[in-house]
Amino acid sequence: MHQVLASASRSACLHVLRGTGGALGVADVAEAVGLHQNTVRGHLDVLVEAGYAVRRTEAPRGPGRPRIVYEATSAPEDGSNYKLIAEVLAEYVASTAAKPAQAAAAAGRAWATGTHVPAEQPAETSHPDAHAVLDGLVRLLADGGFQPEVVHGGNEIHLHHCPFGDLAVTHPDIVCGAHLGILQASVAQLGGPVSGTRLLPLVQPQLCVARIDGEPAPARRPE
Secondary structure, eight states: OOGGGGSHHHHHHHHHHHHHTSOEEHHHHHHHHTOOHHHHHHHHHHHHHHTSEEEEEOOOOSSSOOOEEEEEOOOOSSSHHHHHHHHHHHHHHHHHOSSHHHHHHHHHHHHHHHHOOOOOOOTTOSSOOHHHHHHHHHHHHHHTTOOEEEEGGGTEEEEOOOTTHHHHHHOHHHHHHHHHHHHHHHHHHHOSSEEEEEEEEEEETTEEEEEEEESOOOOOOOO
């Protein structure tokens, strides 16, 4: 479920809007969910900003200010709208790029380089060691929902889940290419004794493998 709906009260407000099938005012929703109108107004504003509801002003029905009402949209709660956008973009790259995998990797590198820093390095560490690079990659992959597991002395990271698993089945070159580009750019930003990164998609039905080429991370000494 989208983080906007992680609030039980906000989710209840949306449930009331959807159950009505029409537009409701703040007072109507507040009475239905048993919350103060100011609290409900805040929840409704968040729903509007996230695209789960729309706000409009009713036509005047007499003297006084027109009533502001809220109405639910058809936005899905499971994030499938993002999946739709990903599918549209994958289809576009597949049909327009001469080499879709390379184009996807380039897009992944550009995104990671321009908008994402996988880990902050301590100021005194100008050349991070293999552990710092590995920790940064694992943090990046964990944040992305890949469920990473470090194996083989730090030279491999097993990825037990792909957030775009369904799309990777139909467009593996594009999805995996984009992920590879992100890993490559992240390694470059982290620095350290790593010469490259490879991604082996679907070596098993639920497993992809990222291989780190370069100096392996030595075993940590007990502190």
